[in-house]
Amino acid sequence: RAKGEGRKRFHIYEPSVKYDHVVKYSHELELASAIERCELELWYQPVYNTFQSKIVGAEALLRWNHARQGLLSPGDFIPVAEETGLIGPIGDWVLRRASADWHLLRETFGGDFKVSVNISRVQLHEPGFVERLLAIVRQERVPSGCIVLEITESTFIHDVDSFSQLLKQLRGEGFTIALDDFGTGYSSLSMLTLLPIDTLKIDRSFVHHMNPPLLFAILAMARALNLHVIAEGVEELEQFKKLVEMDCPGVQGYWISRPLKLEQLLQGINGIQGTAERIPIET
Ligand code: C2E
Ligand code: MG
Ligand code: MG
Ligand code: MG
Numbered sequence: 001r002a003k004g005e006g007r008k009r010f011h012i013y014e015p016s017v018k019y020d021h022v023v024k025y026s027h028e029l030e031l032a033s034a035i036e037r038c039e040l041e042l043w044y045q046p047v048y049n050t051f052q053s054k055i056v057g058a059e060a061l062l063r064w065n066h067a068r069q070g071l072l073s074p075g076d077f078i079p080v081a082e083e084t085g086l087i088g089p090i091g092d093w094v095l096r097r098a099s100a101d102w103h104l105l106r107e108t109f110g111g112d113f114k115v116s117v118n119i120s121r122v123q124l125h126e127p128g129f130v131e132r133l134l135a136i137v138r139q140e141r142v143p144s145g146c147i148v149l150e151i152t153e154s155t156f157i158h159d160v161d162s163f164s165q166l167l168k169q170l171r172g173e174g175f176t177i178a179l180d181d182f183g184t185g186y187s188s189l190s191m192l193t194l195l196p197i198d199t200l201k202i203d204r205s206f207v208h209h210m211n212p213p214l215l216f217a218i219l220a221m222a223r224a225l226n227l228h229v230i231a232e233g234v235e236e237l238e239q240f241k242k243l244v245e246m247d248c249p250g251v252q253g254y255w256i257s258r259p260l261k262l263e264q265l266l267q268g269i270n271g272i273q274g275t276a277e278r279i280p281i282e283t
Contacts, residue, residue: 030067031077035089040062040093040097048114056250105262116147118150147197149177151167182201199266200218202218231251239255
């Protein structure tokens with residue numbers, strides 16, 4: 001809390017902020033050509049279903065393989081992309097890449113395999129977003145039912161109505177909608193009944209602090225609302241076991257697997273289906 005306030009108030013006096021501006025500016029310039037230079041990469045983190053005891057999908061996570069700075073995480077450059085409008089072409093690239101990769105993933109994991117893509121608020125707001133999304137999945141010949149669109153909870157604080165409309169349209173087209181980072185503090189519970197969503201992704205802070213009564217309540221509520229649930233950030237066997245005990249259907253996290261390059265995912269996890277079996281690949 002204090003940090004957020006401090007940032008706003010003392011902006012120009014902080015040397016680190018000044019440095020941030022320099023980094024940001026150079027990122028702005030370089031990000032514009034990152035797609036052509038083939039510096040963007042999608043890594044995939046498996047999504048495990050505890051009822052079926054198998055990998056049923058993967059979340060595409062964007063990386064920027066920067067020429068000098070190495071592999072950058074989305075937190076380092078997505079905000080810049082959002083501010084500059086580059087999120088449009090970058091988001092399209094992500095959707096196209098994930099759709100193309102889906103064909104290989106389904107060969108390994110089966111036809112029901114779902115690939116999840118993170119969609120930023122700014123991207124959703126762009127005119128023509130739905131049309132471009134549809135054009136991409138059609139061109140890449142991916143059934144919309146195999147694409148999950150992950151939208152962070154905080155997206156909805158303003159303007160629940162217009163987002164609901166958009167999500168209804170997307171669901172009507174057959175896409176699965178997941179509410180990402182659920183529980184991080186923005187949505188009211190009643191909002192959940194208003195939003196046309198399919199899946200709750202419980203934020204990893206809940207898994208980290210492992211508060212069974214709270215998790216139990218979230219799972220019960222999700223069941224009552226007919227929502228699928230995926231717990232994020234499962235790092236330890238103990239957490240995994242607890243979640244299985246509580247009948248949490250979906251699990252994602254370092255304990256199952258870290259995000260992997262496509263080739264690694266295709267090689268490493270194929271055939272491993274045991275519930276308590278740790279997937280042996282680490283990166
Ligand atoms: P997210 O969608 O909530 O993704 C989960 C993040 O948690 C990922 O970080 C993942 O690497 C990390 N994670 C997974 N398992 C564990 C675990 O067991 N422990 C811990 N501590 N962390 C874990 P990453 O890849 O840095 O992505 C951060 C965020 O950036 C994502 O959060 C998502 O909101 C956003 N993002 C990622 N890719 C894209 C993209 O293509 N487009 C947009 N717009 N946003 C993206
Ligand atoms: Mg996500
Ligand atoms: Mg997120
Ligand atoms: Mg999340």
